[in-house]
Amino acid sequence: MDIVGFLDVLEGLAPARLAEEWDNVGLIVGRRTHVVRRVLVALELRSEVLAEADDLGADTVLVHHPPIFPSLTHVSDASVGSQMVLLAAEDRIAVVAAHTNLDSARGGLNDQMARFLALAGAIPLDPSDELAGAGLGRVGGYGPKPFSELVTHVAGLVPGPVTWVGEPARRISRVACCTGSGASFLDRAREAGADAYVTSDLKYHDADRAEGLGLICLPHGQIEGLALARWCPQLASALAPEGVAASVAAVNTDPWQSAPRPTL
DSSP: OHHHHHHHHHHHOOGGGSOOOOOOEEEEEOOOOOOOSSSEEESOHHHHHHHHHHHTTOOOEEEEEESSSSSSSSOOSSSSSHHHEEEEETOOEEEEEEEEHHHHHHTTTTHHHHHHOEEEEEEEEOSSSSTTTTTEEEEEEEEEHHHHHHHHHHHHTSSSSSSSEETOEEEEEEEEEEEEOGGGGGGHHHHHHHHHSEOOOOOTHHHHHHTTTTEEEHHHHHHHHHHHHHHHHHHHHHHHHOEEEEEOSOOOOOOOOOOOOOOO
C-alpha cells in the first residue's frame, strides 16, 4: 500500500472534511509514492516517537497533533518543531495527521471518550454540517448518580491531576464531554441539558461561568492519549486486509508532569 492508499483508509475512518478550517490534516511529511507497511500511532511527533518507529520498523507515523501547525516558516534544526519534521524526512518516515477530523468522526476520539465515561445514547455536542452523527464533543445519559461518583470515575481513568467544580451530592443524569481543549463549549454543554461537563484546559474563571454546571478538568494529553489508544484497533482492522500493521506508541509524550506531594 502506498501513502495515497493509506490516506484513503484513513478517510473512511476520519474524513478530512470534518477538520476545522484552521486545522492541518493529511500528509504532512513524505512522498505520495511512499510505501506503507507499518504505522505507529502517536499523540504528537517527538524524538522518542521517531526512535520507537525506528525500533519497530514503522515507516509511517500517524499523529493527532499536527507538527506543522499553525505555521512553520522553516524546516531546520533551529527549533524543536521543525527539527522533528526534518528528522522524519531524513529517516524517510511519512507523517500523517488526523486531528479535529478524528475528534469529530463517528467512532473517533469523542465517541471513545463518551464510551469510557459510560454515556448512554451519546450525540455530538457541536454537530457537523458535513456528516450526520459526527461533530465535536458528545452529550449523553448518565446515572442518575451523584456528581461525586462521576468525579471518582474520571479520576480513575487517568493519572491526573483531575480537578472539579460542583456540588458532590447533586444527582446528575446527563453529561457532556469533549477531548482536548473544550472550554469554548461550556455554554453549549449547558444548553444541551448537561448536568456536568468533562474536558481539558479549563481556566480559573470557567468555574464562575459554570453557574451550577458541574465541571471536571483532566489533563489534555492524558485523555487524548487514552482515547487514541481505544481508537487504534479500528485503524488496525481497516489496514489488516492490506497487510499493513498499526500500533499505538508505547512512549508517553505528554510534557506535563505532576509534582509529588511534599513529605512534611
